[in-house]
Amino acid sequence: MSEFMSDFYKVFIYADRYKMFLEGLRMTLLVSVVAVVLGIVLGLVLAIMKMSAVRKGRRTLLSVIANIYIDIIRGTPTVVQLMIMYFLVFQARAGFWVGVFTFGLNSAAYVAEIIRAGIMAVDQGQMEGGRSLGLSYGQTMKDIIIPQAVKNILPALGNEFIVLVKETAILGYVSIQDLMKAADFVASRTFITFMPLVGCAVVYYVVIKILSLGLNAFERRLRKNDNRS
Protein backbone atom coordinates (compact mmCIF):
# COMPACT_ATOMS: atom_id res chain seq x y z
CA MET A 1 0.00 0.00 0.00
CA SER A 2 2.76 2.40 0.90
CA GLU A 3 4.46 1.59 -2.39
CA PHE A 4 1.22 2.48 -4.18
CA MET A 5 1.08 5.75 -2.28
CA SER A 6 4.66 6.63 -3.05
CA ASP A 7 4.14 5.77 -6.75
CA PHE A 8 1.01 7.88 -6.75
CA TYR A 9 2.93 10.73 -5.21
CA LYS A 10 5.72 10.48 -7.77
CA VAL A 11 3.40 10.20 -10.73
CA PHE A 12 0.81 12.82 -9.92
CA ILE A 13 1.93 15.08 -7.09
CA TYR A 14 5.68 15.48 -7.27
CA ALA A 15 6.75 18.52 -9.29
CA ASP A 16 3.07 19.23 -9.97
CA ARG A 17 2.92 16.43 -12.50
CA TYR A 18 -0.89 16.37 -12.39
CA LYS A 19 -0.66 19.66 -14.23
CA MET A 20 0.99 17.86 -17.12
CA PHE A 21 -1.99 15.56 -17.33
CA LEU A 22 -4.36 18.51 -17.25
CA GLU A 23 -2.33 20.34 -19.88
CA GLY A 24 -2.39 17.17 -21.97
CA LEU A 25 -6.15 16.86 -21.57
CA ARG A 26 -6.53 20.49 -22.63
CA MET A 27 -4.53 19.80 -25.79
CA THR A 28 -6.49 16.63 -26.50
CA LEU A 29 -9.81 18.43 -26.21
CA LEU A 30 -8.63 21.49 -28.10
CA VAL A 31 -7.41 19.48 -31.06
CA SER A 32 -10.61 17.38 -31.00
CA VAL A 33 -12.96 20.37 -30.93
CA VAL A 34 -11.21 22.37 -33.65
CA ALA A 35 -10.78 19.22 -35.75
CA VAL A 36 -14.44 18.25 -35.46
CA VAL A 37 -15.52 21.74 -36.54
CA LEU A 38 -13.22 21.51 -39.55
CA GLY A 39 -14.49 17.99 -40.15
CA ILE A 40 -18.12 19.08 -40.14
CA VAL A 41 -17.52 21.96 -42.56
CA LEU A 42 -15.47 19.84 -44.96
CA GLY A 43 -17.77 16.86 -44.45
CA LEU A 44 -20.76 18.98 -45.45
CA VAL A 45 -18.96 20.02 -48.63
CA LEU A 46 -18.06 16.40 -49.40
CA ALA A 47 -21.63 15.29 -48.71
CA ILE A 48 -22.99 17.92 -51.11
CA MET A 49 -20.45 16.78 -53.72
CA LYS A 50 -21.54 13.18 -53.24
CA MET A 51 -25.23 14.04 -53.30
CA SER A 52 -24.86 15.72 -56.69
CA ALA A 53 -24.81 12.21 -58.11
CA VAL A 54 -28.10 11.33 -56.42
CA ARG A 55 -29.76 14.41 -57.82
CA LYS A 56 -28.51 13.88 -61.37
CA GLY A 57 -29.09 10.14 -61.25
CA ARG A 58 -25.58 9.49 -62.53
CA ARG A 59 -21.99 9.97 -61.41
CA THR A 60 -20.68 13.52 -61.55
CA LEU A 61 -17.12 14.81 -61.46
CA LEU A 62 -17.73 16.21 -57.98
CA SER A 63 -19.13 12.94 -56.67
CA VAL A 64 -16.20 10.98 -58.10
CA ILE A 65 -13.69 13.31 -56.44
CA ALA A 66 -15.54 13.06 -53.12
CA ASN A 67 -15.71 9.28 -53.37
CA ILE A 68 -12.00 8.95 -54.08
CA TYR A 69 -11.17 11.21 -51.16
CA ILE A 70 -13.40 9.30 -48.75
CA ASP A 71 -12.08 5.99 -50.03
CA ILE A 72 -8.45 6.95 -49.45
CA ILE A 73 -9.08 8.41 -45.99
CA ARG A 74 -11.02 5.38 -44.86
CA GLY A 75 -8.57 2.97 -46.45
CA THR A 76 -5.43 4.18 -44.67
CA PRO A 77 -4.52 4.23 -40.96
CA THR A 78 -4.98 7.56 -39.23
CA VAL A 79 -1.49 7.35 -37.74
CA VAL A 80 -0.03 7.12 -41.25
CA GLN A 81 -2.06 10.16 -42.30
CA LEU A 82 -0.73 11.97 -39.24
CA MET A 83 2.88 11.17 -40.15
CA ILE A 84 2.36 12.23 -43.76
CA MET A 85 0.80 15.50 -42.62
CA TYR A 86 3.68 16.10 -40.21
CA PHE A 87 6.67 15.20 -42.38
CA LEU A 88 5.42 15.96 -45.88
CA VAL A 89 2.88 18.74 -45.56
CA PHE A 90 4.13 20.61 -42.50
CA GLN A 91 7.82 19.71 -42.96
CA ALA A 92 8.09 18.57 -39.32
CA ARG A 93 7.01 21.93 -37.97
CA ALA A 94 4.37 23.06 -35.46
CA GLY A 95 2.37 20.47 -33.64
CA PHE A 96 -1.11 21.77 -32.97
CA TRP A 97 -2.16 22.47 -36.55
CA VAL A 98 -0.80 19.17 -37.76
CA GLY A 99 -3.20 17.50 -35.37
CA VAL A 100 -6.12 19.70 -36.31
CA PHE A 101 -5.67 19.21 -40.04
CA THR A 102 -5.05 15.49 -39.84
CA PHE A 103 -8.07 14.79 -37.70
CA GLY A 104 -10.21 17.42 -39.44
CA LEU A 105 -9.51 15.98 -42.88
CA ASN A 106 -9.90 12.46 -41.54
CA SER A 107 -13.13 13.19 -39.75
CA ALA A 108 -14.56 14.93 -42.81
CA ALA A 109 -14.71 11.62 -44.68
CA TYR A 110 -16.77 10.01 -41.93
CA VAL A 111 -18.91 13.10 -41.39
CA ALA A 112 -19.70 13.18 -45.12
CA GLU A 113 -21.07 9.66 -44.88
CA ILE A 114 -23.05 10.55 -41.75
CA ILE A 115 -24.62 13.58 -43.42
CA ARG A 116 -25.32 11.73 -46.64
CA ALA A 117 -26.91 8.81 -44.80
CA GLY A 118 -28.98 11.21 -42.68
CA ILE A 119 -30.32 12.95 -45.76
CA MET A 120 -30.95 9.71 -47.64
CA ALA A 121 -32.87 8.35 -44.65
CA VAL A 122 -35.53 11.02 -45.15
CA ASP A 123 -38.37 9.47 -47.13
CA GLN A 124 -38.07 10.00 -50.89
CA GLY A 125 -41.72 11.12 -50.87
CA GLN A 126 -40.69 14.25 -48.98
CA MET A 127 -38.61 15.47 -51.91
CA GLU A 128 -41.46 14.67 -54.29
CA GLY A 129 -43.93 16.40 -52.00
CA GLY A 130 -41.83 19.55 -52.01
CA ARG A 131 -41.06 19.49 -55.71
CA SER A 132 -44.71 18.85 -56.60
CA LEU A 133 -45.55 22.16 -54.91
CA GLY A 134 -43.20 23.96 -57.26
CA LEU A 135 -40.40 24.34 -54.72
CA SER A 136 -36.94 24.09 -56.24
CA TYR A 137 -34.48 21.35 -55.28
CA GLY A 138 -32.61 23.80 -53.05
CA GLN A 139 -35.74 25.13 -51.36
CA THR A 140 -37.02 21.63 -50.73
CA MET A 141 -33.67 20.66 -49.24
CA LYS A 142 -33.63 23.70 -46.98
CA ASP A 143 -37.25 23.74 -45.80
CA ILE A 144 -38.15 20.06 -45.84
CA ILE A 145 -35.28 17.59 -46.11
CA ILE A 146 -32.54 19.16 -43.98
CA PRO A 147 -34.74 19.93 -40.93
CA GLN A 148 -35.74 16.27 -40.84
CA ALA A 149 -32.25 14.99 -41.63
CA VAL A 150 -30.71 16.99 -38.77
CA LYS A 151 -32.43 14.72 -36.29
CA ASN A 152 -30.75 11.72 -37.90
CA ILE A 153 -27.39 13.47 -38.22
CA LEU A 154 -26.78 15.16 -34.85
CA PRO A 155 -26.58 12.03 -32.67
CA ALA A 156 -24.22 10.39 -35.16
CA LEU A 157 -22.06 13.51 -35.21
CA GLY A 158 -21.85 13.36 -31.43
CA ASN A 159 -20.62 9.81 -31.72
CA GLU A 160 -18.06 10.85 -34.29
CA PHE A 161 -16.74 13.45 -31.84
CA ILE A 162 -16.37 10.85 -29.11
CA VAL A 163 -14.46 8.55 -31.44
CA LEU A 164 -12.29 11.47 -32.46
CA VAL A 165 -11.34 12.30 -28.87
CA LYS A 166 -10.08 8.76 -28.38
CA GLU A 167 -8.29 8.64 -31.71
CA THR A 168 -6.24 11.73 -30.89
CA ALA A 169 -4.22 9.59 -28.47
CA ILE A 170 -1.75 9.13 -31.34
CA LEU A 171 -0.88 12.84 -31.40
CA GLY A 172 2.27 12.03 -29.44
CA TYR A 173 3.74 10.49 -32.58
CA VAL A 174 4.34 13.97 -33.87
CA SER A 175 5.32 15.33 -30.46
CA ILE A 176 2.11 17.09 -29.60
CA GLN A 177 1.76 17.21 -25.83
CA ASP A 178 -1.63 15.56 -25.49
CA LEU A 179 -2.96 13.49 -22.60
CA MET A 180 -1.34 10.27 -23.80
CA LYS A 181 1.99 11.98 -24.35
CA ALA A 182 1.83 13.38 -20.82
CA ALA A 183 1.45 9.87 -19.44
CA ASP A 184 4.38 8.76 -21.58
CA PHE A 185 6.52 11.59 -20.35
CA VAL A 186 5.78 10.97 -16.71
CA ALA A 187 6.46 7.26 -17.16
CA SER A 188 9.86 7.97 -18.65
CA ARG A 189 10.71 10.33 -15.83
CA THR A 190 9.61 8.10 -12.97
CA PHE A 191 10.27 4.66 -14.44
CA ILE A 192 6.76 3.82 -13.34
CA THR A 193 4.75 2.64 -16.36
CA PHE A 194 1.58 1.27 -14.87
CA MET A 195 0.21 4.21 -12.95
CA PRO A 196 0.56 7.01 -15.51
CA LEU A 197 -1.13 4.85 -18.11
CA VAL A 198 -3.97 3.88 -15.82
CA GLY A 199 -4.30 7.51 -14.76
CA CYS A 200 -4.54 8.62 -18.36
CA ALA A 201 -7.02 5.83 -19.13
CA VAL A 202 -9.20 6.97 -16.24
CA VAL A 203 -9.16 10.57 -17.47
CA TYR A 204 -10.08 9.47 -21.01
CA TYR A 205 -12.83 7.28 -19.64
CA VAL A 206 -14.33 10.01 -17.49
CA VAL A 207 -14.26 12.55 -20.31
CA ILE A 208 -15.84 10.10 -22.78
CA LYS A 209 -18.42 9.10 -20.20
CA ILE A 210 -19.44 12.70 -19.64
CA LEU A 211 -19.65 13.29 -23.38
CA SER A 212 -21.75 10.23 -24.03
CA LEU A 213 -24.10 10.94 -21.14
CA GLY A 214 -24.55 14.43 -22.54
CA LEU A 215 -25.18 12.98 -25.98
CA ASN A 216 -27.78 10.55 -24.63
CA ALA A 217 -29.62 13.36 -22.86
CA PHE A 218 -29.51 15.41 -26.05
CA GLU A 219 -30.89 12.50 -28.09
CA ARG A 220 -33.73 12.00 -25.64
CA ARG A 221 -34.65 15.66 -25.97
CA LEU A 222 -34.57 15.42 -29.76
CA ARG A 223 -36.92 12.46 -29.66
CA LYS A 224 -39.27 14.16 -27.24
CA ASN A 225 -39.62 17.13 -29.56
CA ASP A 226 -40.08 14.80 -32.49
CA ASN A 227 -43.47 15.17 -34.12
CA ARG A 228 -42.95 12.26 -36.44
CA SER A 229 -44.96 9.13 -35.72
Added chain:
Amino acid sequence: MITVHNLHKYFGELEVLKGINCEIKKGECVCVIGPSGSGKSTFLRCLNLLEEPTKGEITIGDTLLRGPGFNEDELRKNVGMVFQHFNLFPHLSILENVTLAPIRHKLMTPEEAKVKAMELLDRVGVGDKAEMYPAQLSGGQKQRVAIARSLALNPEVMLFDEPTSALDPEMVGEVLEVMKELAHEGMTMIVVTHEMGFAQEVAHRVFFMDEGIIMEEGSPSEVFEHSKEERTRVFLSKVL
Protein backbone atom coordinates in the same frame (compact mmCIF):
# COMPACT_ATOMS: atom_id res chain seq x y z
CA MET B 1 -56.21 21.88 -71.42
CA ILE B 2 -53.90 18.87 -71.55
CA THR B 3 -52.64 17.25 -74.71
CA VAL B 4 -50.41 14.21 -74.67
CA HIS B 5 -48.87 13.01 -77.90
CA ASN B 6 -46.96 9.77 -78.34
CA LEU B 7 -45.63 9.66 -74.77
CA HIS B 8 -43.00 7.00 -74.14
CA LYS B 9 -41.17 6.25 -70.90
CA TYR B 10 -38.35 3.80 -70.36
CA PHE B 11 -36.86 2.74 -67.05
CA GLY B 12 -33.53 1.49 -68.32
CA GLU B 13 -34.45 -1.21 -70.82
CA LEU B 14 -38.00 -1.54 -69.60
CA GLU B 15 -40.58 0.32 -71.65
CA VAL B 16 -43.32 1.33 -69.24
CA LEU B 17 -45.27 3.72 -71.46
CA LYS B 18 -45.55 2.72 -75.08
CA GLY B 19 -47.11 5.70 -76.76
CA ILE B 20 -49.85 7.48 -74.85
CA ASN B 21 -52.13 9.84 -76.76
CA CYS B 22 -54.94 11.76 -75.15
CA GLU B 23 -56.63 15.09 -74.77
CA ILE B 24 -58.24 16.33 -71.60
CA LYS B 25 -60.56 19.32 -71.60
CA LYS B 26 -60.77 22.03 -68.98
CA GLY B 27 -63.06 21.03 -66.13
CA GLU B 28 -62.97 17.39 -67.04
CA CYS B 29 -62.52 14.65 -64.45
CA VAL B 30 -60.72 11.66 -65.90
CA CYS B 31 -60.24 8.43 -64.00
CA VAL B 32 -57.42 6.13 -65.01
CA ILE B 33 -57.95 2.48 -64.16
CA GLY B 34 -56.06 -0.68 -64.99
CA PRO B 35 -54.02 -3.51 -63.51
CA SER B 36 -50.90 -2.73 -61.49
CA GLY B 37 -47.80 -2.35 -63.60
CA SER B 38 -49.82 -0.99 -66.49
CA GLY B 39 -48.13 2.42 -66.28
CA LYS B 40 -50.98 4.44 -64.75
CA SER B 41 -48.84 6.12 -62.09
CA THR B 42 -45.94 6.66 -64.44
CA PHE B 43 -48.26 8.36 -66.91
CA LEU B 44 -49.57 10.64 -64.16
CA ARG B 45 -46.09 11.44 -62.88
CA CYS B 46 -44.95 12.38 -66.37
CA LEU B 47 -47.58 15.12 -66.41
CA ASN B 48 -45.79 17.12 -63.72
CA LEU B 49 -42.36 15.78 -64.63
CA LEU B 50 -41.77 13.80 -61.47
CA GLU B 51 -40.83 11.30 -64.15
CA GLU B 52 -38.98 12.59 -67.17
CA PRO B 53 -40.65 11.38 -70.38
CA THR B 54 -38.28 9.55 -72.72
CA LYS B 55 -40.14 10.62 -75.83
CA GLY B 56 -43.28 12.48 -76.79
CA GLU B 57 -44.99 15.81 -76.28
CA ILE B 58 -47.10 17.05 -73.40
CA THR B 59 -48.87 20.39 -73.41
CA ILE B 60 -50.63 21.73 -70.34
CA GLY B 61 -52.54 24.97 -70.84
CA ASP B 62 -50.27 26.98 -73.13
CA THR B 63 -47.13 25.34 -71.86
CA LEU B 64 -45.20 22.81 -73.89
CA LEU B 65 -43.32 20.70 -71.35
CA ARG B 66 -39.55 21.05 -71.82
CA GLY B 67 -40.21 23.60 -74.56
CA PRO B 68 -38.14 26.77 -74.91
CA GLY B 69 -38.14 28.88 -71.72
CA PHE B 70 -39.90 26.12 -69.81
CA ASN B 71 -39.65 26.15 -66.03
CA GLU B 72 -40.71 22.98 -64.23
CA ASP B 73 -41.32 24.74 -60.92
CA GLU B 74 -43.76 27.12 -62.62
CA LEU B 75 -45.55 24.14 -64.15
CA ARG B 76 -45.86 22.40 -60.80
CA LYS B 77 -47.42 25.45 -59.18
CA ASN B 78 -50.18 25.07 -61.74
CA VAL B 79 -50.48 21.28 -61.54
CA GLY B 80 -51.21 20.01 -58.03
CA MET B 81 -50.46 16.45 -57.03
CA VAL B 82 -51.87 14.21 -54.32
CA PHE B 83 -49.86 11.11 -53.47
CA GLN B 84 -50.81 7.66 -52.27
CA HIS B 85 -48.77 8.14 -49.11
CA PHE B 86 -49.79 11.79 -48.57
CA ASN B 87 -46.17 13.02 -48.30
CA LEU B 88 -47.10 15.61 -45.71
CA PHE B 89 -44.14 17.29 -44.04
CA PRO B 90 -43.96 15.70 -40.57
CA HIS B 91 -41.89 18.48 -38.99
CA LEU B 92 -44.42 21.18 -39.88
CA SER B 93 -47.87 21.74 -38.40
CA ILE B 94 -50.92 21.12 -40.55
CA LEU B 95 -51.27 24.86 -41.11
CA GLU B 96 -47.59 25.24 -42.05
CA ASN B 97 -47.89 22.32 -44.46
CA VAL B 98 -50.52 24.27 -46.35
CA THR B 99 -48.94 27.74 -46.13
CA LEU B 100 -45.34 26.78 -46.93
CA ALA B 101 -45.53 26.80 -50.72
CA PRO B 102 -47.66 29.96 -51.19
CA ILE B 103 -45.33 31.86 -48.84
CA ARG B 104 -42.16 30.56 -50.46
CA HIS B 105 -43.48 31.45 -53.90
CA LYS B 106 -44.36 34.92 -52.58
CA LEU B 107 -47.90 34.48 -53.86
CA MET B 108 -49.23 35.64 -50.50
CA THR B 109 -48.02 37.23 -47.30
CA PRO B 110 -47.86 34.86 -44.33
CA GLU B 111 -51.12 36.39 -43.01
CA GLU B 112 -52.96 35.99 -46.30
CA ALA B 113 -51.63 32.46 -46.67
CA LYS B 114 -52.91 31.60 -43.23
CA VAL B 115 -56.39 32.92 -43.95
CA LYS B 116 -56.50 31.02 -47.23
CA ALA B 117 -55.15 27.87 -45.59
CA MET B 118 -57.78 27.97 -42.85
CA GLU B 119 -60.45 28.39 -45.50
CA LEU B 120 -59.17 25.34 -47.35
CA LEU B 121 -58.73 23.26 -44.21
CA ASP B 122 -62.29 24.09 -43.17
CA ARG B 123 -63.48 23.16 -46.60
CA VAL B 124 -61.92 19.69 -46.38
CA GLY B 125 -63.15 19.36 -42.80
CA VAL B 126 -59.91 19.50 -40.81
CA GLY B 127 -59.91 23.15 -39.77
CA ASP B 128 -59.83 22.17 -36.10
CA LYS B 129 -56.55 20.28 -36.64
CA ALA B 130 -54.57 23.27 -37.94
CA GLU B 131 -52.16 23.42 -35.00
CA MET B 132 -51.55 19.66 -34.89
CA TYR B 133 -48.82 17.69 -36.63
CA PRO B 134 -49.34 15.09 -39.36
CA ALA B 135 -48.49 12.18 -37.05
CA GLN B 136 -51.50 13.07 -34.89
CA LEU B 137 -53.98 12.73 -37.76
CA SER B 138 -55.71 9.70 -39.25
CA GLY B 139 -54.91 8.63 -42.81
CA GLY B 140 -58.11 10.12 -44.15
CA GLN B 141 -57.44 13.44 -42.43
CA LYS B 142 -53.85 13.47 -43.73
CA GLN B 143 -55.00 12.94 -47.28
CA ARG B 144 -57.54 15.76 -47.00
CA VAL B 145 -54.78 18.02 -45.70
CA ALA B 146 -52.65 16.98 -48.67
CA ILE B 147 -55.47 18.00 -51.01
CA ALA B 148 -55.77 21.37 -49.24
CA ARG B 149 -52.01 21.82 -49.50
CA SER B 150 -52.15 21.40 -53.26
CA LEU B 151 -55.17 23.64 -53.64
CA ALA B 152 -53.40 26.45 -51.77
CA LEU B 153 -51.52 27.27 -54.97
CA ASN B 154 -54.76 27.61 -56.98
CA PRO B 155 -53.72 25.00 -59.53
CA GLU B 156 -55.63 24.58 -62.77
CA VAL B 157 -55.08 20.84 -62.81
CA MET B 158 -55.04 18.30 -60.00
CA LEU B 159 -53.39 14.90 -60.28
CA PHE B 160 -54.35 12.14 -57.85
CA ASP B 161 -52.08 9.10 -57.62
CA GLU B 162 -54.13 6.37 -55.95
CA PRO B 163 -55.22 8.76 -53.21
CA THR B 164 -57.20 6.19 -51.24
CA SER B 165 -55.04 3.09 -51.66
CA ALA B 166 -53.15 3.56 -48.41
CA LEU B 167 -56.24 4.29 -46.34
CA ASP B 168 -58.21 2.12 -43.98
CA PRO B 169 -61.53 1.26 -45.64
CA GLU B 170 -63.61 3.42 -43.34
CA MET B 171 -61.64 6.52 -44.34
CA VAL B 172 -61.89 6.12 -48.10
CA GLY B 173 -65.31 7.75 -48.25
CA GLU B 174 -64.33 11.05 -46.65
CA VAL B 175 -61.47 11.55 -49.12
CA LEU B 176 -63.56 10.62 -52.14
CA GLU B 177 -66.23 13.04 -50.95
CA VAL B 178 -63.74 15.92 -51.04
CA MET B 179 -62.59 14.88 -54.51
CA LYS B 180 -66.16 14.63 -55.70
CA GLU B 181 -66.87 18.18 -54.58
CA LEU B 182 -63.75 19.34 -56.34
CA ALA B 183 -64.89 17.68 -59.56
CA HIS B 184 -68.33 19.25 -59.29
CA GLU B 185 -66.71 22.67 -58.88
CA GLY B 186 -65.12 22.18 -62.27
CA MET B 187 -61.53 21.34 -61.36
CA THR B 188 -59.63 19.59 -64.13
CA MET B 189 -58.66 16.30 -62.50
CA ILE B 190 -56.84 13.15 -63.44
CA VAL B 191 -57.33 10.40 -60.91
CA VAL B 192 -55.47 7.10 -60.93
CA THR B 193 -57.67 4.91 -58.81
CA HIS B 194 -58.92 1.48 -57.89
CA GLU B 195 -62.20 2.95 -56.66
CA MET B 196 -64.47 1.80 -59.47
CA GLY B 197 -67.53 3.27 -57.75
CA PHE B 198 -65.92 6.70 -57.77
CA ALA B 199 -64.91 6.34 -61.41
CA GLN B 200 -68.43 5.33 -62.40
CA GLU B 201 -70.10 8.06 -60.45
CA VAL B 202 -67.82 11.07 -60.80
CA ALA B 203 -65.61 10.66 -63.87
CA HIS B 204 -66.57 12.30 -67.13
CA ARG B 205 -64.27 9.92 -68.90
CA VAL B 206 -62.47 6.73 -67.97
CA PHE B 207 -59.14 5.55 -69.37
CA PHE B 208 -58.39 1.84 -69.12
CA MET B 209 -54.63 1.38 -69.26
CA ASP B 210 -52.81 -1.87 -69.82
CA GLU B 211 -49.27 -2.70 -70.96
CA GLY B 212 -48.26 0.93 -71.26
CA ILE B 213 -51.03 2.20 -73.50
CA ILE B 214 -54.54 3.56 -73.08
CA MET B 215 -56.32 0.47 -74.29
CA GLU B 216 -59.81 1.84 -74.03
CA GLU B 217 -61.40 5.15 -73.21
CA GLY B 218 -64.89 6.48 -73.01
CA SER B 219 -67.65 7.56 -70.69
CA PRO B 220 -68.01 5.47 -67.53
CA SER B 221 -70.97 3.61 -69.00
CA GLU B 222 -69.09 2.91 -72.24
CA VAL B 223 -66.10 1.50 -70.40
CA PHE B 224 -67.82 -0.26 -67.51
CA GLU B 225 -70.96 -1.57 -69.17
CA HIS B 226 -70.16 -1.78 -72.86
CA SER B 227 -66.42 -2.39 -72.96
CA LYS B 228 -65.14 -3.10 -76.44
CA GLU B 229 -61.87 -4.70 -75.38
CA GLU B 230 -61.59 -8.19 -74.04
CA ARG B 231 -58.84 -7.11 -71.64
CA THR B 232 -61.05 -4.41 -70.14
CA ARG B 233 -63.79 -6.95 -69.52
CA VAL B 234 -61.34 -9.38 -67.93
CA PHE B 235 -59.96 -6.64 -65.66
CA LEU B 236 -63.40 -5.37 -64.69
CA SER B 237 -64.68 -8.87 -63.97
CA LYS B 238 -61.86 -9.18 -61.40
CA VAL B 239 -62.41 -5.90 -59.63
CA LEU B 240 -66.15 -5.29 -59.75
